[in-house]
Amino acid sequence: MHTPQFRPLDVESIRKDFPIFATTPPLAFLDNAASTQTPRPVVEAMDDYYDTYRSNIHRGIYRISEEATAQYERAREKVAQLVNAPRARQIIFTRNTTESINLVAYSWGSANIQEGDEIVLTVMEHHSNLVPWQLMAQRTGAVLRFMEITDEGLLDFTQLHDLLTEKTKLVAVGHVSNVLGTINPIQSIIMAAHAVGAKVVVDAAQSVPHFQVDVQQLDCDFLAFSGHKMCGPTGIGVLYGKLELLEEMPPFLGGGSMIRSVERDVSSYAELPAKFEAGTPSIAEAIGLGHAVDYITQANLAALQVHEQELLKYAHNRLQEIEGITLYGPAPHQKAGVISFNMEGIHPHDVAGVLDTHDIAIRAGHHCAQPLMKRLDVIATARASFYLYNTIDDVDRLYEGLCRTQKLMTRSQRRRAE
Template sequence: MSQPESDVLDVAAIREDFPVLDREVGDEPLVYLDNGATSQTPKQVVDTIVDYYYNYNANVHRGIHQLSQEASIAYEEAHDTVAEFIGADGREEVVFTKNTTEAENLVAYAWGLNELGPGDEIVLTEMEHHASLVTWQQIGKKTGADVKYIPITDQGRLDVDAARELITDDTEMVSVVHVSNTLGTVNPVAEITDIAHEHDALSFVDGAQSVPTRPVDVKEIDCDFLAFSGHKMCGPTGSGALYGKEEVLEEMEPYLYGGDMITKVTYEDSTWNELPWKFEAGTPSISEGIALAAAVDYLEDIGMDRVRRHEEAMAEYAYDRLSEFDDIEIYGPPGDDRSGLVAFNLESVHAHDLASIVNDSGVAIRAGDHCTQPLHDKLGVAASARASFYIYNTREEIDVLIEAMDDARQLFA
């Protein structure tokens, strides 16, 4: 039995940091259960953005004047903060991106186009987000590399035995989602990385749903790359990061060319800047990067172990409540063995209709294929509803969702 949320987090105090949670939808209090798509942003992070624009708004690495120096220091120190958060050796291993998708594409184009060819293999999983699946699928088409998929079991877990068969000496890249944004499955990414390295393949971990919700240490996983987005972890949109082992990033060619990523330019040739700036061409998202570090500070003040325990408690409670009904199908492993989200369908009600109806009760959930169309095809459904939880959610809010679903039953009876 999970602990009550009061034993894990002071949810009431945390909610005070998120003014949006006080608003109403129609005449109903907002119940925000779409955190897997985008979390809300606390005042402390918003204040960091405001402070930048009010007090030291300037470009980085380009000016000798005071404001530019202050902005540059804050932006560089933000890399240090993020690096420490995920266990990287330093800022050299952390490239700021707009989101996980950009990080996936950066590696696919900067590394994949140069390293892959006919006869090579890329191994993914059947539960990959489109950010990974589509990116590597298209790189496979461009390079002639074969793309293979590790299957899932009937309970929605990764088939590790099949992974050992699929990953061979021809495999060059294994890209695995850490936490499925549809099934809630927490994948054994360290074990998959070990298998990849046994065959001299690289490992890419999609941490979009894991870095915001649980402790993640790239050294413990030993992955070569890891990517995540700021907007799912109390940070601003347009922020995210790619972790890469320094020796791997050093060997890679830049993905984008232009200002700041160079050391010397002549009419004949150019040389590249040191890491991580080699991969951050042009004016970066300065305020967003600084605010991402503020979001990291906010979460670390709470404690990532406590964040994980709370979201798992929410997911277990939601799974148990939804399991009370015979007309609800839940996808993924049991509620005590998943991350903080639950995807499901209510019999005879399309997920989009369900989301619209519960919205009338102030409840925000996700509906659709969650950027996992092939996985939904495998599950035999066109779409699903998804409730996803974070540090400010309560059991009472899940009860509101359950009650709101009765309106859909009555409407479609």
């Protein structure tokens, strides 16, 4: 079979689709693990909805409502194709990854987890894939158990055999750490979990936007991600679930759109995916997400992954030249485009604040991963994260900005000491 020729990212052309970079000096946006920028084609698709066929979906018997419905459902089909879901109705639109995971916790969890059952997590989880399970355990009497990490920032697989038992009902794990960038061996975890009869929820917020994720190949039971981390708008997220699980699960929210019939005392519910999409959904945002899928697909996810790896390796090498810097997480080949660090004697918030004066945007804080911060024995880190529009120049500016920050803060500390 003929293998198509690899096509690298045309970063220069891509950047022209993002008006935010058309400034002098250009913004070095390095907070993509939190939210990416949105290209004009996505914004224009949403504007087109508001300008030419703004209406509610699924119920209107008139032209623009039918057009809105078609575009909304077309977006669902694009998302299904992106993650290779067998059927589009296995794609549930939510507000974000957090809501997707809460949907699983309240719907599947409430129906299947009881006192004494165990939920296995990792210490590197984002709060979105931790707090819902804490609440679940409080409601049901279930027990939370945690897989630790090595000093290199990798999951300690020596613990997995002991953690997974006949009591394990669920494993909830992030595909990629939003702090360390660690790419976890999800498929191995899923196989081990299924061997003891447990279901698996994958937080894919940091993976689906950056490389190809195939839910059928992974054989995950649930997978969640957000539009705003993949060139799409805020307010739209995705939950994928295995068909038999979604069909058995009770509704998460009650109201309009999710019903088949309603009597005074009882209701019957609509088929998937409507059963889990109560009320008027985020129509424009779903349409925008569909066009964001088009955008990153056309850019080529394989090329995007290679591009991020090149930036990550370069950034690791450059930042390690700075005296007194500590980088967290594994080697570049074991992680996605995220690099967390601390500079000796300088709070991460100060680092981010000084960089901002040079039009360099990074993240600073606990990154919604406080248990991981405690494991690293820090209160916070600074974090740079890359996407398809970032360049080597962005990394060089980060390096130069950090050197200036170090000099500035050192002078300030000396003045205070005098």
